[in-house]
Amino acid sequence: MAEHQHLYLVDGSSYIFRAYHRLPPLTDPEGTPVGAVYGYTTMLWKLATDLDEADGPTHLAVILDASGKSFRNDIFPEYKANRPPPPEDLVPQFPLIRDATRAFSLPCIEEQGLEADDLIATYARAAQAQGWDVTIVSSDKDLMQLVGEREGPNGPARIDMLDTMKSQRIYIEEVEAKFGVKPELVGDVLALMGDSVDNIPGIYGIGPKTASKLIAEHGSLTAALDFAPEMKKSKLKERLLESRQDAEMSRVLVTLKEDCDLPQPLDEFKLDGVPPEPLAAFLEKHGFSSLLRRLDSGKGSPERPNNLNPAKQETEGAVASAQGSRQPLPEMPAVDRGSYETVQTMERLEAWITRATAARLVAVDTETSSLDAMRAELVGVSLALGPNDACYIPLAHGGNDMFAERPEQIDRDQAVAALKPLLEDDSVIKIGQNIKYDINVLSRYGIDVAPVDDTMIISFTLDAGRGEVGMGGHGMDELSDRHLGHTPLSFKEVCGTGKKAIPFGEVDLDRATEYAAEDADVTWRLHRHMKPRLADESGTRIYERVDRPLIPVVAQMERHGIKVDRARLSRLSEEFAKETARLEGEIHGIAGQEFTVGSPKQLGDILFDKLGFKGGKKGKSGQYSTDHSMLEKLAGEGAEIAKKVLEWRQLAKLKSTYTDALQEAINPDTGRVHTSYSLVGAQTGRLSSTDPNLQNIPIRTPIGRQIREAFVPDEGNVLLAADYSQIELRLAAHMADVPTLKEAFAQGEDIHARTAKEMFGEVNRDTRAQAKTINFAILYGISRWGLAGRLEVEPDEAQAMIDTYFQRFPGIQRYIHETLETVRERGYSETLFGRKTWFPRINSKNVAERQGSERAAINAPIQGTSADIIKRAMVRMMPALDDAGLGHVRMLLQVHDELVFELPEGDVAAASPIIERVMAEAAGPAVKLDVLLGIEIGTGISWDAAH
DNA sequence: AAGGTCACG
DNA sequence: GACGTACGTGACCTTG
Numbered sequence: 001m002a003e004h005q006h007l008y009l010v011d012g013s014s015y016i017f018r019a020y021h022r023l024p025p026l027t028d029p030e031g032t033p034v035g036a037v038y039g040y041t042t043m044l045w046k047l048a049t050d051l052d053e054a055d056g057p058t059h060l061a062v063i064l065d066a067s068g069k070s071f072r073n074d075i076f077p078e079y080k081a082n083r084p085p086p087p088e089d090l091v092p093q094f095p096l097i098r099d100a101t102r103a104f105s106l107p108c109i110e111e112q113g114l115e116a117d118d119l120i121a122t123y124a125r126a127a128q129a130q131g132w133d134v135t136i137v138s139s140d141k142d143l144m145q146l147v148g149e150r151e152g153p154n155g156p157a158r159i160d161m162l163d164t165m166k167s168q169r170i171y172i173e174e175v176e177a178k179f180g181v182k183p184e185l186v187g188d189v190l191a192l193m194g195d196s197v198d199n200i201p202g203i204y205g206i207g208p209k210t211a212s213k214l215i216a217e218h219g220s221l222t223a224a225l226d227f228a229p230e231m232k233k234s235k236l237k238e239r240l241l242e243s244r245q246d247a248e249m250s251r252v253l254v255t256l257k258e259d260c261d262l263p264q265p266l267d268e269f270k271l272d273g274v275p276p277e278p279l280a281a282f283l284e285k286h287g288f289s290s291l292l293r294r295l296d297s298g299k300g301s302p303e304r305p306n307n308l309n310p311a312k313q314e315t316e317g318a319v320a321s322a323q324g325s326r327q328p329l330p331e332m333p334a335v336d337r338g339s340y341e342t343v344q345t346m347e348r349l350e351a352w353i354t355r356a357t358a359a360r361l362v363a364v365d366t367e368t369s370s371l372d373a374m375r376a377e378l379v380g381v382s383l384a385l386g387p388n389d390a391c392y393i394p395l396a397h398g399g400n401d402m403f404a405e406r407p408e409q410i411d412r413d414q415a416v417a418a419l420k421p422l423l424e425d426d427s428v429i430k431i432g433q434n435i436k437y438d439i440n441v442l443s444r445y446g447i448d449v450a451p452v453d454d455t456m457i458i459s460f461t462l463d464a465g466r467g468e469v470g471m472g473g474h475g476m477d478e479l480s481d482r483h484l485g486h487t488p489l490s491f492k493e494v495c496g497t498g499k500k501a502i503p504f505g506e507v508d509l510d511r512a513t514e515y516a517a518e519d520a521d522v523t524w525r526l527h528r529h530m531k532p533r534l535a536d537e538s539g540t541r542i543y544e545r546v547d548r549p550l551i552p553v554v555a556q557m558e559r560h561g562i563k564v565d566r567a568r569l570s571r572l573s574e575e576f577a578k579e580t581a582r583l584e585g586e587i588h589g590i591a592g593q594e595f596t597v598g599s600p601k602q603l604g605d606i607l608f609d610k611l612g613f614k615g616g617k618k619g620k621s622g623q624y625s626t627d628h629s630m631l632e633k634l635a636g637e638g639a640e641i642a643k644k645v646l647e648w649r650q651l652a653k654l655k656s657t658y659t660d661a662l663q664e665a666i667n668p669d670t671g672r673v674h675t676s677y678s679l680v681g682a683q684t685g686r687l688s689s690t691d692p693n694l695q696n697i698p699i700r701t702p703i704g705r706q707i708r709e710a711f712v713p714d715e716g717n718v719l720l721a722a723d724y725s726q727i728e729l730r731l732a733a734h735m736a737d738v739p740t741l742k743e744a745f746a747q748g749e750d751i752h753a754r755t756a757k758e759m760f761g762e763v764n765r766d767t768r769a770q771a772k773t774i775n776f777a778i779l780y781g782i783s784r785w786g787l788a789g790r791l792e793v794e795p796d797e798a799q800a801m802i803d804t805y806f807q808r809f810p811g812i813q814r815y816i817h818e819t820l821e822t823v824r825e826r827g828y829s830e831t832l833f834g835r836k837t838w839f840p841r842i843n844s845k846n847v848a849e850r851q852g853s854e855r856a857a858i859n860a861p862i863q864g865t866s867a868d869i870i871k872r873a874m875v876r877m878m879p880a881l882d883d884a885g886l887g888h889v890r891m892l893l894q895v896h897d898e899l900v901f902e903l904p905e906g907d908v909a910a911a912s913p914i915i916e917r918v919m920a921e922a923a924g925p926a927v928k929l930d931v932l933l934g935i936e937i938g939t940g941i942s943w944d945a946a947h
Numbered sequence: 948a949a950g951g952t953c954a955c956g
Numbered sequence: 957g958a959c960g961t962a963c964g965t966g967a968c969c970t971t972g
């Protein structure tokens with residue numbers, strides 16, 4: 001009797017996508033993401049060592065999708081065209097899958113022009129024909145067409161499937177349960193359903209239910225389509241008649257090709273034990289130490305012989321292994337600026353590109369003529385592959401100076417063309433310090449830099465709040481000082497400062513190389529130093545899944561920019577100029593003298609000394625306070641001059657900060673305004689916006705709103721503004737677990753009115769306004785004096801309100817207490833998604849300092865969670881719109897709880913529900929909220945009109 | 948460069 | 957008894 005043979009065919013490509021999404025984002029000691037590879041490795045381990053199991057494999061091969069187009073694209077060019085690009089930290093794992101397979105000494109099959117499914121089908125049929133049993137390790141629904149039944153001892157051999165992720169075998173019964181038809185009809189069902197991920201059209205409006213019903217009733221796709229004319233009138237009938245061709249083409253697309261040429265004969269798939277040496281080297285390299293120990297202990301197999309459940313069970317072990325096994329990093333040699341190369345020939349450039357491609361990790365820095373990425377000219381590029389292994393490629397030095405001799409340099413276009421494949425190579429990670437800048441500069445030269453890693457953002461993930469106040473502590477010079485004990489050449493030292501400053505393009509090449517190559521070198525070193533800390537300090541999740549994928553998204557928003565109506569701003573500027581001039585005259589008249597109205601010092605002296613109004617001095621400067629609340633108070637007492645100064649200030653502010661400045665900010669090439677978002681701007685994880693700041697455009701007063709009317713869509717388009725309604729209060733309700741608030745949100749109540757009712761028993765304009773103030777006070781960390789000041793009541797009364805609030809909304813007090821306890825103990829707060837913010841002064845002896853930290857610490861988890869949620873929505877937004885054929889919708893702005901889009905008017909109906917869904921569901925699946933996230937959407941021909 | 952003020956969430 | 961009083965930002969103006 002022939003020995004029983006059982007072939008396992010592993011669908012490698014589909015496995016790693018699922019492993020990526022199911023497993024935590026681990027990184028190896030060098031900082032390369034390996035979560036999916038780890039999952040894949042444990043699965044292979046289990047399979048390859050299951051030889052002795054009853055239903056285990058005697059033969060095994062891994063089948064992968066080859067890159068590039070398949071024959072299906074010849075049938076239908078748009079096949080798989082809608083696929084969003086794979087996640088950034090998954091891309092570099094693809095080549096590692098092949099490494100892992102080779103490490104097990106297993107065959108790894110892929111063929112240009114064929115998909116893994118076709119090879120699997122072909123091998124499965126070939127093995128079946130020889131009387132072997134076959135198990136397909138996959139859960140892909142297309143492959144379910146192959147599943148068959150063993151029809152008695154002499155019938156054809158069995159083909160089944162194994163979903164290792166769910167530890168589930170898929171036999172014919174499971175296929176029938178899923179599709180309502182036998183496996184041979186599954187293709188007919190799929191042809192009707194279509195598949196949005198693969199862009200198989202199917203028939204619009206027919207989903208899995210209708211499709212399987214039709215096929216089950218009529219017995220085949222052709223029969224169902226033939227029957228359509230006899231159906232009674234319905235939408236379904238119309239669609240079947242209209243889209244018959246689509247369905248027939250879809251049927252061809254979902255058909256598996258079962259007669260490919262076999263790249264390797266079946267016999268070579270024989271399992272013969274796993275040679276330990278290459279496997280050990282692989283496990284060692286990637287820090288999979290728990291697997292390595294098992295290998296060393298000679299067991300050769302994981303400890304669970306009976307159940308197939310590697311993924312779930314291995315998760316914790318994986319974390320432990322990736323974190324625990326890391327050896328101390330080798331010392332890096334001191335920075336030696338003399339070691340850097342100036343690359344001046346194509347030959348040398350090609351050599352660097354070849355080495356960088358092989359290294360799979362390269363630090364990149366661009367030198368330019370401007371800090372504004374949307375205007376900067378490329379002056380040079382530096383690369384680093386290791387400590388003191390860096391170069392500078394000058395591209396536009398000396399070009400502007402007609403008298404100096406232009407130093408030898410590679411032609412810029414030629415260099416850009418040569419660098420493009422490297423900078424776009426999926427398997428090479430480009431490290432940058434604030435790489436969003438380089439992405440945007442290079443994007444204007446036709447290079448789409450990806451995948452990327454960013455030392456500034458890694459630093460922010462690890463150390464937000466830890467640095468000195470100001471710069472935020474994530475600039476390169478500070479990081480280099482702090483982590484490497486090295487002070488790099490500063491830009492000032494190289495280019496000078498103030499009037500004597502020269503553009504970088506005029507720096508001589510030796511000096512330029514020292515500066516530029518050092519920046520890349522230092523960036524590479526910082527990456528080596530900090531990236532592994534992410535795993536050790538539980539920063540990987542927020543970095544890999546939120547902040548890092550956000551980089552290209554925000555970069556694109558910046559490149560889009562937003563159109564601004566210059567003429568409209570100019571008219572407003574004129575109006576404001578006239579008004580301020582008039583007011584200034586009147587103010588001088590009342591004061592009885594001329595003075596600078598814009599000087600708080602002079603104004604204070606006029607008001608309180610000359611005119612004799614009562615008011616207090618302020619702080620150490622000894623200057624009178626003249627701020628809004630003080631002027632309001634004086635105005636309330638009848639001071640005409642205070643009213644006029646208030647009005648003057650409003651108009652002067654609007655003119656200088658908005659109507660004048662925004663006109664200046666219009667980019668001459670694009671005609672639009674391109675802000676720059678900082679991903680490390682706010683300690684809580686919020687973005688910030690600069691040059692110009694588009695997150696503080698006026699909205700609260702009618703006069704200010706006129707500025708919003710100048711933000712407009714392109715012709716034929718509209719602006720769409722979508723914002724989270726009361727997101728921070730909703731999050732507070734969830735995080736502090738406040739039943740009353742949660743219920744109020746669930747009922748869709750006006751939350752401030754509800755608070756007023758709880759607090760004062762009565763809802764009117766006054767009590768609602770007070771309640772609103774109290775709600776915000778809670779979010780910001782309350783004090784009786786602060787609240788008293790805002791509500792203009794006595795501190796005792798404010799304290800009574802706080803007590804009532806805590807009583808009516810149990811949970812809040814506990815949240816505040818527990819948050820502070822944790823922060824005092826650990827030094828940092830955490831959002832629901834694990835983002836940390838450090839509070840180094842939380843235990844300060846200085847009371848003001850300490851209490852300030854306490855208030856910030858109460859607020860940070862709430863503000864930070866809200867920031868995490870909208871960031872997650874931003875990351876998912878374009879793929880979701882793309883899927884719906886709305887890839888042309890442009891996401892332009894983010895204002896903390898609001899996203900602004902530009903799209904053709906006709907697409908509003910299609911895009912709105914997608915935008916709403918992505919935003920509303922952005923917390924999941926990582927976090928399940930007890931409250932719904934409400935989204936409000938508006939559209940219009942200006943940003944103002946969209947609200 | 949610092950302080951004051953005020954625009955936003 | 958001090959210390960100042962709501963969280964997070966960025967831009968502009970005046971002053972030293």
